[in-house]
Amino acid sequence: MDLNYTPEEESFRAEVREFLCAELPADIRAKVNLGRRMHKEDLVRWQKILYQRGWGAGMWPRRFGGAGWSVVQQHIFDEEGAASGAPPQIPFSLRMVAPVLMTYGNAAQQQYYLPRIISGQDWWCQGYSEPGSGSDLASLRTSAVRQGDHYLVNGQKTWNTLGQYADWIFCLVRTSSEVRPQQGISFLLIDMKTPGVSVRPIITIEGEHEINDIFFENVKVPLQNLVGDENSGWTYAKFLLGHERTNNAGIGNCKRGLKRLKKIAATQTMHGRPLIEDSRFRDRIAQVELELMALEITNLRVLSAEASEARAPGPEASILKIKGSEIIQQIAELQMHALGHDALLYVRDALELDWSPPSLLADHYPDYAPVLSGQYFNQRKTTIYAGSTEIQKNIISKLILGL
């Protein structure tokens, strides 16, 4: 047993840290650290900077332009990025559709789409859930009917994240109703500019526009936009799910949140003393810190097993998803509670970086305050999306426990 990183990994960490220090733009860093509203331009700019460095896609194989990192290297990169205030890379293109294209796409698709993804040129979103198909995804009904050289797509996707920015959407569509639900699904790439595609914002609990309904009305999609074989989409979707789960414990993000929570608790006061000296509050922080300490090691155990056995993430990723999502929710909850009655304020403008508080607010409403309640509400999504906690427990029961 050896919990130390190798000298090579340590020097990689130093290299990442140096790069972040030099290349991460100050305004983006500030937005991340203060939890301010992110715009498309911020995320695309950061992707282009990473691409310039050759780190546009850390874990992609080199033959597709990736950096060919190991899971441990990717973990180090994520951890350092989170610690320094780097935004997350948009997962839908890099970690979701790209691995599917690399594994099941044809050469023409790989050559066209992958360079546009890694360079930040194209923004992708995901078309999976439907109004009637959430946890029971295989019951989806958006249909794609072959008509000559194209499919005619009709239906509705929902809970689509950041589709308002997207150039492309990858969709699970029904191409056959004759067979078991899982066997009649295909994986289709759709240009968001195609006539008949429309995006309707869904405003979420905290008042922001992060997700959408996407409607397809007689949308003509060229046959060459089918990935792999018709009616094999469910296989690709399950494969994608495995990649989505890589590093889904979000350890770096949780560590940043915890550090921030402690700082807030040291700044806020109660009875004239720092809140962190109140043992009742501090014990709640300690409790979540312990969960995170354990999860960091559990995560590394899973990663190093994947690395040493050269295999894809297995069902143990469900453990990471359950715990990681609970921890980030608890941290968000404590951050909000640390504010006391300042948590009640809802100042939309305050989510922009250039906002400064009016003088009457300034003495009790610090720069970290405006986002915390919204983040608490927003983070309720983490135990629901990407396979809810209950679905993850079903996976554990079936695949780990054999029940």
Next chain:
Amino acid sequence: MDFRYSEEQLALQDTLQRFISRDYGFERRRALARTPLGFSAEAWEQYAALGLLALPYPEEFGGLGGNGVDIMAVMETIGQGLLLEPYLSTVVLCGGLIRDAAAAPVKSSILPQIAAGQLRIALAAYEAAGRYDLAHVACSATPNGGGWTLSGRKAVVLDAPSADYFLVSARATGRAADAQGISLFLIARDAPGITLFEYPTQSGGRAADLQLEDVAAGPDALIGEPGRALAIIERAVDSAIAALCAEALGIVTALNEATLNYLKTRKQFGVPIGAFQALQHRMAEMIIAAEQTRSMAIIAAVHVDADDAVKRRRAISGAKAYIGQAARFVGQQAVQLHGAMGVVDDVIVSHYFKRLTMIDMTLGDADLHLARFSEAAAIEPQDA
């Protein structure tokens, strides 16, 4: 990074597991727990023959030079087998303390005897009013010629009835609960003036309260420097806590295995009860708790040998607090999922549960260690 046990550690576990399945089945264990000794003297000889009793000592004292992870591997298996022998008290706690703090002649005399299975020691550190506070020492050490005279009482001295020696903390200066002024003495069990009130423990072991009346301690009985024993006791207790974490891990793993097996075989309403989602999800939570417990036991094991006392204590307390809670959850749910089978004496589940519960109550419970872990956070610099 590698989180696996080494080949040697796996071999050690394998050997011990084979011994358990051959000679230490559940019925045998129940019978042993009812004997006057409360454990197996033959097993103790076996452990000596296997090298387990020599594991954490330097080679120059007849040891094998093992580290915290080696002890973790052994204690995990001890947990699986619910072994009753005083390995923790003698080998980890007292032997470890002597290894770290005693003068060379004491080490040369004591450690090889422990390694050979010829000598057992129990730590007499806690007192009745002190709860888990190792600094709460009212027991007095009065200078007497070149040595000391000890008087006072010690409470719940684990494995005292079978011990040949006691390590006794006593105070020459200051008041009870002062960190300074505590000394540690190695006292033979049959020293005049020592009386034991012996009793079994809830989880099948043995313990005693000690009364010391003018017990003579010679100059060579002193372990470490006079008045400065607290730090060395704490260090030894920390390593024992890490070992308890590993023992809990072994039990949690075994309990989950037993419970899963029960869910697959016990039928009600015409189906195995594991077909019910309420129970599936509970079992999933128990598996998650076990994985997190393993991670925390690893954290404890690798910090045992850390010289930075602040860092060490934070990691050890964190692990003990977390595992106390996680093991309580798994233990209670294992009993619940076994239904009435979980609360009878002749099924192993209740014995696992009792041992897990008593591990939490030993050397500081989850609340105490959470508080200690939490207090450390208040003094961290918040530089972010």
